[in-house]
Amino acid sequence: MKKIIKVFFPSVIMLMLIFLWRDGKDILNGIYIAFPIIYIVLGIISSDIKSELLISLILISITFLIPINLMFNMGTCIELVIIYTILSCICYFIKRKIKK
Numbered sequence: 875m876k877k878i879i880k881v882f883f884p885s886v887i888m889l890m891l892i893f894l895w896r897d898g899k900d901i902l903n904g905i906y907i908a909f910p911i912i913y914i915v916l917g918i919i920s921s922d923i924k925s926e927l928l929i930s931l932i933l934i935s936i937t938f939l940i941p942i943n944l945m946f947n948m949g950t951c952i953e954l955v956i957i958y959t960i961l962s963c964i965c966y967f968i969k970r971k972i973k974k
Contacts (some may be wrong), residue, residue: 883919886911901942912934914962916931916962916965917964918965
């Protein structure tokens with residue numbers, strides 16, 4: 875149960891933030907400030923198993939791309955997702971290296 879919560883928690887947080895910010899221009903603050911922090915936290919909390927990180931990254935990327943494209947018509951944010959995924963992987967490997 876704890877692993878399931880660890881996998882789904884970042885996606886749920888991101889989805890809640892997107893729906894909270896859907897009325898204003900605060901979504902830009904989320905895209906460039908809050909969402910990278912969520913990806914960093916994801917890399918840190920998923921430092922036990924690579925499959926958890928992979929599943930979490932897929933879920934959080936879907937959670938990021940679909941609402942942003944549908945609700946805000948911002949075009950693709952694939953570049954941001956790639957950068958944030960790399961950031962999350964770097965945090966994952968740093969955490970594993972510190973853990974050893």
